[in-house]
Amino acid sequence: MTDRKHLAEWVLERVGDRAEADVRISGGPSSLTRFANSFIHQNVGEDADTVTLRVVSGGRVASGTTTYLDSDALGRFVDETIERCAYSPVDETWPGLAEPADAQAVDHHDDATATASPADRARMVAEFVAAGEGMRAAGYCQTSDTSVVFANSNGVRRDGRYTQATLDGIHQTDTSAGSGHATSVRLGDLDGAAVGALAAQRARDSAATYDIKPGEYEVVLAPECAATIGIFLAFYGFNGKAHLEGQSFVELGEQQFDAAFALVDDVSDPRAMGVGFDTEGTPRLRTELVTDGVSRAVAHDRRTAAKAGTSSTGHAIPGSEIYGPVASAMFITGGGADPETLIADVERGLYVSTFNYCRVLDPKSMAVTGLTRNGTFMIENGQITGAVNGLRFTQSFTEALGQSRMLGLGNDARWADSEFGPGLVHAPTIRLAGWNFTGGSHG
Amino acid sequence: MFDYAQAAVEGALAAGAGYADARVVIATQESVDVLNQSVESMDQTETAGVGVRALIGSSWGFFATAELTDDAARHAGEMAASIAQASTQVPGPPMTLADVPVVEETFVTPHDENPLQVPLSEKIDLLLDVTRTMQAVEGVALARGNLTSWVTDKWFVSSQGSRIHQQIVECGGGYDVTALGEQETQRRSYPQSFGQFETGGFETVRKWDYAGNAQRIAEEAVALLSAPAVEEGEKQLILEGSQLGLQIHESVGHAIELDRILGWEAAFAGTSHLELPKLGSHRYGSDLMNITADATLPGALGSFGYDDEGTPAQRVDIVKDGTWVGVLSGRDSASIAGLPPGGMVRADGFNRLPMVRMTNVGLLAGDSSLDEIIAETQDGVYMSTNRSWSIDDKRLNFQFGCEIGWEVKNGKLGRMVRNPTYTGITPQFWGTLDMLAGGSEWVHWGTPNCGKGQPMQVGHTGHSAAPARFSNVRVGVKA
Numbered sequence: 001m002t003d004r005k006h007l008a009e010w011v012l013e014r015v016g017d018r019a020e021a022d023v024r025i026s027g028g029p030s031s032l033t034r035f036a037n038s039f040i041h042q043n044v045g046e047d048a049d050t051v052t053l054r055v056v057s058g059g060r061v062a063s064g065t066t067t068y069l070d071s072d073a074l075g076r077f078v079d080e081t082i083e084r085c086a087y088s089p090v091d092e093t094w095p096g097l098a099e100p101a102d103a104q105a106v107d108h109h110d111d112a113t114a115t116a117s118p119a120d121r122a123r124m125v126a127e128f129v130a131a132g133e134g135m136r137a138a139g140y141c142q143t144s145d146t147s148v149v150f151a152n153s154n155g156v157r158r159d160g161r162y163t164q165a166t167l168d169g170i171h172q173t174d175t176s177a178g179s180g181h182a183t184s185v186r187l188g189d190l191d192g193a194a195v196g197a198l199a200a201q202r203a204r205d206s207a208a209t210y211d212i213k214p215g216e217y218e219v220v221l222a223p224e225c226a227a228t229i230g231i232f233l234a235f236y237g238f239n240g241k242a243h244l245e246g247q248s249f250v251e252l253g254e255q256q257f258d259a260a261f262a263l264v265d266d267v268s269d270p271r272a273m274g275v276g277f278d279t280e281g282t283p284r285l286r287t288e289l290v291t292d293g294v295s296r297a298v299a300h301d302r303r304t305a306a307k308a309g310t311s312s313t314g315h316a317i318p319g320s321e322i323y324g325p326v327a328s329a330m331f332i333t334g335g336g337a338d339p340e341t342l343i344a345d346v347e348r349g350l351y352v353s354t355f356n357y358c359r360v361l362d363p364k365s366m367a368v369t370g371l372t373r374n375g376t377f378m379i380e381n382g383q384i385t386g387a388v389n390g391l392r393f394t395q396s397f398t399e400a401l402g403q404s405r406m407l408g409l410g411n412d413a414r415w416a417d418s419e420f421g422p423g424l425v426h427a428p429t430i431r432l433a434g435w436n437f438t439g440g441s442h443g
Numbered sequence: 444m445f446d447y448a449q450a451a452v453e454g455a456l457a458a459g460a461g462y463a464d465a466r467v468v469i470a471t472q473e474s475v476d477v478l479n480q481s482v483e484s485m486d487q488t489e490t491a492g493v494g495v496r497a498l499i500g501s502s503w504g505f506f507a508t509a510e511l512t513d514d515a516a517r518h519a520g521e522m523a524a525s526i527a528q529a530s531t532q533v534p535g536p537p538m539t540l541a542d543v544p545v546v547e548e549t550f551v552t553p554h555d556e557n558p559l560q561v562p563l564s565e566k567i568d569l570l571l572d573v574t575r576t577m578q579a580v581e582g583v584a585l586a587r588g589n590l591t592s593w594v595t596d597k598w599f600v601s602s603q604g605s606r607i608h609q610q611i612v613e614c615g616g617g618y619d620v621t622a623l624g625e626q627e628t629q630r631r632s633y634p635q636s637f638g639q640f641e642t643g644g645f646e647t648v649r650k651w652d653y654a655g656n657a658q659r660i661a662e663e664a665v666a667l668l669s670a671p672a673v674e675e676g677e678k679q680l681i682l683e684g685s686q687l688g689l690q691i692h693e694s695v696g697h698a699i700e701l702d703r704i705l706g707w708e709a710a711f712a713g714t715s716h717l718e719l720p721k722l723g724s725h726r727y728g729s730d731l732m733n734i735t736a737d738a739t740l741p742g743a744l745g746s747f748g749y750d751d752e753g754t755p756a757q758r759v760d761i762v763k764d765g766t767w768v769g770v771l772s773g774r775d776s777a778s779i780a781g782l783p784p785g786g787m788v789r790a791d792g793f794n795r796l797p798m799v800r801m802t803n804v805g806l807l808a809g810d811s812s813l814d815e816i817i818a819e820t821q822d823g824v825y826m827s828t829n830r831s832w833s834i835d836d837k838r839l840n841f842q843f844g845c846e847i848g849w850e851v852k853n854g855k856l857g858r859m860v861r862n863p864t865y866t867g868i869t870p871q872f873w874g875t876l877d878m879l880a881g882g883s884e885w886v887h888w889g890t891p892n893c894g895k896g897q898p899m900q901v902g903h904t905g906h907s908a909a910p911a912r913f914s915n916v917r918v919g920v921k922a
Contacts (some may be wrong), residue, residue, distance in 0.1 A: 031526075036707045039535030040502050043526045046794045046896070048492060048509035065488040068508040077489065087563035088482050089571075118504075118529030126533050138710035140897050167621055170710045179708070246623045321484045322476050336914055356713075358830040361844050361864070362627045369842050369920075371835045392833075392840055392866070394920055419898075438920050439840065441867055 001050050002027065002069060002237035004149035005159060005432045010071070011053060012151055014078045019057040019085065022097055022152035023355025024279055025049055028161070029114070030144040033121035035169070038129050038137045040197045043118060044365055052318070053280070055082050055096070059090040080082040095306035097152045104268050106160060106276030110186040113163040115144035124167055126190040128180075131196025132171035135203055139169020143187055150281045160275030165190055166422045170374055171200040176209065176387070179354055179374035181224060183422040184271055202353055202375035206387030209438050212378065214391070218349030218407075219435040220342050220379065223416035226427035228264060228355045228370075229397050231420045234296075235397075236363040238289045240295070240304030240315075241324025247363050249398050250295045256398060257293040258406035260335070264288045265299065265315070271415070272329040273423045277314060284314035287327065293403065301325040334428035335409025342408045344382040344426040350391075350435070351384060353375040358419045366398040368421075369438075392439040400432050407431040445608075446470075447516040448600035451495035453874065454520025456602055459528060460497035460504075462540060463520060464601040466751060467493045467511065468793035472813035473559055474591040475669040477570035479578060483587075490794035497523040499888035501538045502530030505773075507794035519569075529612040540774040541784040543754045545604040550748025551612075553741060554644030558592030560615035561645045566590045569653060569892045570618070576657035577620045582665035584623045588699050589638055590616035590648065591891070597751070605753040613649060613744065613903060615889060617642030618657065622664040629861060631660035631846050635685035640889035640903065642746045663847055666859060673822065673848050673860040676921035679823030680865055681816055684880075686845055687806065687907035688728040688888035689829045694869040695727070695734055696804040696904065697895075698838035699761055699769070701785075703799075712895050713836025716869065717767060719780055725767040728873025731809060731911075734762035736771055737783035738786060743905035744889030745804075751797035761804065765874075773799050791900035805907025809879025813910040816878045823851040824918050826863045842920060865918045872913060880909035 004025040015021040027049030034042040037350050051074065053065040062084040066077045121141040129137040165187035171179045180199035182190045188282040220227075224271045242248040249255070266286040267274045288296045300308065301316035304325060315325035343351060350372075358370030362435050372391045399405070410429030418425055448465040469491045476484040493516050494507035504527025507520045570588035577586035592614035599607040620627045629817030632638075634658045641647040682690065698715045702708055714735035717725065727734075738756035739744050747756050752774050761769040772780065773788035774801060790797040817825065831844035848863030849856050887906060893902040 005459055030898070034897055035532070035533060036709055037535060037705075038533070040530035040533045041535060041707055042503055042505070042796055042798075044505040044507075044796050045509040045522060045526055045528045046494075048507065050490075061482070061485070063484065063486045065486070067490045069509070073491075084485060084487065084563060088485050089567070089568060091482065093481070118526045119532065122529050122532035123659075129533060136706065136709075138706065142712070142897075168710065172706075172709065178709075226905070239771060245621075247585075247621065247628055274718070300453070355831045356836060359833045359844075362833045364623070365626055368834045369831065369844075371840065372834065373836055390840070392834060392835075392842060409897050439842075 001275055004147060008149050008151040011051065011078060012153060012166060014075055015055060015082065019055040019082050020097055020153045021053060021055045023152050023279060024052045025150065026146060026148040028145045028147045031121065032140055032142040033118065033125055034140040035125050036138040036145065036385050040122060040125060043415050045364065053081050055085060056094060057082060057085040059094055060085040060088040061094060061436055062088060062412060072104045073398060084130065093303065093307065095302040097154050098152055098156050098281040100133055101283060103158060104276050104411050105178060106268055108162040108185045108273050110163045113143050113165050113187040116143040116187050120187065124190060127192025128196035130171050131193050132200035132243065135171040135200055137169055137171050137180065142166045144356060148275045150277060152281055156281045158281055160277065160278045162273050162275055164273050164423055167192055167201055168417055170423065171203040173203050173207045176203050176206040177374050178206060181417045195425045203426045206375045207388045209387045212388045214437045214439050216434045216436050218346055218433055220346060220349065220429060220431045221343060222353050222429055223427040224354040225352050226420035226430045227360055227416035227425035230330050230332050230425040230427055232368065232397055232416050234330060235265055236360055239324040239326055240298045240300040242363065243298045244307055249297055249364055249366050252295050253291050254295055255403060256295045257290055257401045258403055259292055259293040260406045260409060261293050262333035263290040265330045267329040274329050278316040279315040279318055282312045282314040287313045289327065299325040299327045328424050330424065334411055334413035336411055337408050339410045339412055339429040342410055343379055343384060344431055345408065346379040347381060349379045351379055365396055367396045369394045389440055391437045393436055394438040395436045400435060405433045407433055444598040445600060447493050447511055447513065448598050450513045450516040451493050451520040452600050452602050453515035454879060455495055455497035455524045458500055458521040458523045458524030462498040462602055463495060464599065465493055465495035466793060467598040468597040470593065470792060471559060472591065472593050473913050474589065475566050475570060477574050477588045479586055480571050480574050482567060490640045492791045493519055495520045495523045497795060498538060499524065499527040501532055501535035503796065504530065505796040512621045512858050527870045530669055530893045538775050541778040543774060543784055547606045549608045550641045551610045554612045555646045556644035558645040559594055562663050566822065570741045573653050573657040577661040580658060580661035580665060582622050583620055583661050584619040587847060588618035599753050601753050606610055607753055608750050611746050611747055613640060613642050614645055615872065616648060620661045620664045622668050624668045629664050630830065631664040632828055633660050635888060637892060640744050640745055640891045641742050641887060643742050647742065666755050667861045670861040673863040673919040675823060675921060677915050678918050679820050679912060679914050680916040680918060681820060681823055681825040681851060681910060683827035684884060684886050684908045684910055685888045686829050687827060687908040687911055689832060691804055691806055691906045691908060692890055692904060693832060693834045694838055694841055696801040698769050699782055700799045701770040701772040704770065705776055705779060717839040721803065723768055726765060727762045727767045727870060728765045729876045730765045731876050732762050732873055733807040734804060735807065736761050736787065736802050736804045740803045740887060740905065743803040743887035743907065744903045745802040747907035750786045750788045751790050752788045754784050757786050759785050766819055771799050771801060788904065791902060795900050800902040801893065801904040803905035803907060808881030808885040808909050810881055812879050812880045812882065813884060816880060816910060816912045817851055817856055818854045819852045821853055821914065824863060825829055825849045825851055825856065841868050864920045866920050868917055875914040877914055878912035885909040
């Protein structure tokens with residue numbers, strides 16, 4: 001096992017007084033068991049650490065990443081990274097390295113998940129598959145145990161670890177598919193039979209589908225859809241870099257959403273996943289992005305915070321110098337209604353299980369096109385009356401969540417899958433006044 | 444390095460694998476990003492390790508380690524076999540592998556200038572210059588540029604006796620400009636959206652006229668803010684080559700992946716509208732549609748010597764005169780389908796399982812030209828450079844947005860239009876292909892960001908295309 005703290009100190013010593021530096025070492029076992037046609041067809045594992053080094057010499061910045069951990073190769077890597085500084089112009093907006101500061105204690109780790117075996121994951125898969133008798137199952141079960149050590153020349157030293165387990169899959173009939181998903185810090189929290197049963201139910205219920213006319217429909221969106229909305233808002237809008245560049249829709253202090261909508265990023269929440277500091281070593285602060293429908297804050301790293309005249313919120317991620325800081329432990333505040341009640345209140349509309357292949361047409365208007373997948377159902381007079389073929393939508397996410405447009409929030413919030421992956425947004429079922437469907441499966 | 448791969452294979456066989464192969468991969472990626480005449484990022488990533496896969500019964504087990512020692516490699520092989528063994532708890536039908544020749548070979552991407560040897564200062568200066576030019580245009584808010592290079596060495600060993608060393612050299616880049624309006628943004632890119640990437644040395648960057656196009660695209664981005672939106676309706680649609688390249692990628696390239704057709708990607712990437720019994724008879728498009736998957740094309744981003752199963756690179760007909768005739772396959776999927784292995788299996792690094800990936804899936808050139816196509820178009824829209832893309836899990840229902848468009852009326856290019864989008868259904872759309880350019884307008888467009896698999900892998904693919912025209916296409920979809 002790599003002694004990451006020792007390695008980080010070794011790297012800083014190697015840098016010496018040639019440059020300021022921060023170093024981040026992350027890694028640990030990660031395994032994924034994948035199944036299709038109801039059998040395990042791909043089953044992978046890895047155990048590798050990466051060392052990411054950022055150096056600043058004379059105001060010139062360079063960075064590098066390596067998987068080499070032996071002293072010869074790592075020493076060469078450090079030297080070459082420093083040498084590359086000479087090629088870069090002086091960075092006039094360099095905000096400096098993180099300074100020592102108190103950090104919250106965050107430890108989202110489960111030993112049983114960290115040591116989960118291929119047999120443990122296979123058992124989870126077997127439960128999922130068995131829940132859909134006569135159907136074809138596909139999906140994956142993943143477990144990971146990630147450790148992160150951070151150190152910089154200002155004396156900041158941090159370390160953290162977290163585990164994550166995900167079961168995600170579909171059941172398929174000859175004409176349909178339905179999905180189920182669960183993510184947690186603990187593999188033991190996942191119920192393979194329950195996730196499989198939901199997928200099987202959705203597949204059965206959508207085995208016979210019909211086309212509907214495109215247009216605006218009231219919708220009840222399952223947590224997976226809400227999670228995609230949440231991560232899109234975070235990446236394209238509540239992103240300090242996009243905001244500074246004028247590409248974000250966010251207007252701080254303005255009532256941009258329905259009063260019922262709240263979005264907060266909080267890695268310290270006991271349900272969250274991740275470590276308590278970002279890639280610059282800054283503590284990840286609880287950040288209320290939207291409260292009572294009002295845009296309150298955007299995520300910052302050190303560079304965007306300096307430009308905005310504020311402090312980093314601790315949301316630097318790998319690549320944030322290009323893509324900007326992004327919240328990734330978000331909670332959409334749920335409501336008191338169970339999903340069935342949300343459906344019961346709809347006179348005519350659609351229930352959507354998941355979105356698929358969403359892409360932003362324009363970040364400022366948040367116009368997004370995408371499709372529905374794995375179960376789209378017609379609601380009439382408060383009842384699901386049938387399944388419809390997949391639909392394409394072209395919809396501004398911000399308009400969909402606008403004032404008086406949010407008609408209900410479910411009490412079923414959980415870590416949901418999203419267009420950007422699982423474990424990023426804890427989301428409930430939501431009911432919205434309208435959603436613009438622009439085409440069906442036949443165009 | 445062969446020794447580490449050999450040790451990994453031996454470890455897997457000793458632990459019960461019926462077949463095993465291993466790749467030692469040492470890869471270096473260098474990237475430079477500039478925004479508004481400032482360097483945003485100057486980064487170099489190097490990865491090194493060995494990945495080994497073991498086949499037991501119906502399942503692959505795969506394990507990777509970054510520790511390059513005999514012991515670690517052997518242990519990785521044992522782990523791969525034990526993971527495959529665990530898969531037998533949820534078993535499928537036995538898996539066999541299609542035969543491929545046993546070879547001992549070396550392949551190096553033909554190149555003149557190793558891109559990692561070109562001074563960083565030269566790359567930075569190039570990007571600073573183009574962002575300076577773009578920023579000089581009034582109304583420009585953001586001017587970005589990027590150059591990225593990859594040099595990847597792979598040592599492959601299989602339990603059947605193949606030993607192959609390859610060095611794949613790739614590079615490219617580009618730039619884009621954003622103008623900000625009250626309610627929306629407008630963007631233009633060169634040479635294409637996300638940049639143009641190819642196999643070869645830095646000479647592949649030099650051949651594009653970076654300096655000569657910066658002012659033009661900056662002026663276009665600003666002009667787009669006040670241009671009228673494209674009118675909604677059914678029109679003749681003329682696609683510029685790079686947009687057609689992405690259209691091929693999404694509506695043909697992914698649909699012909701045999702692992703998707705067999706259901707192996709059903710839960711994530713999806714399946715395909717194509718059904719194997721219809722191979723050889725399914726009508727994919729018009730008679731003008733001739734598509735190949737050709738991993739031997741010099742300079743194209745999806746070219747190599749051998750795939751990551753040790754199968755030689757090859758050219759395969761995919762669509763011939765409008766009829767679907769071929770797939771993208773590997774040794775396992777080809778065996779199940781009763782087809783010859785296509786040599787189209789690659790992995791994103793030492794720590795990822797090789798899987799079916801596009802090589803260079805391109806539309807063969809026609810005999811027309813963009814000028815001729817425009818001259819023969821009565822009521823259409825010419826769209827260029829991708830801005831958004833979305834397609835369903837069977838690769839049928841798509842919607843694309845482009846950065847810029849122009850009306851075409853009575854054989855003439857007319858006014859510029861903003862937010863050009865079009866939507867369609869794959870076989871109907873390709874069935875309306877009625878004019879196709881060729882000659883120097885046929886370009887090997889590269890896509891460096893193709894996502895597939897779990898854990899996610901990013902693939903590099905090529906798509907040769909020239910401008911083409913389609914009829915009765917729905918354009919101007921509104922939010």
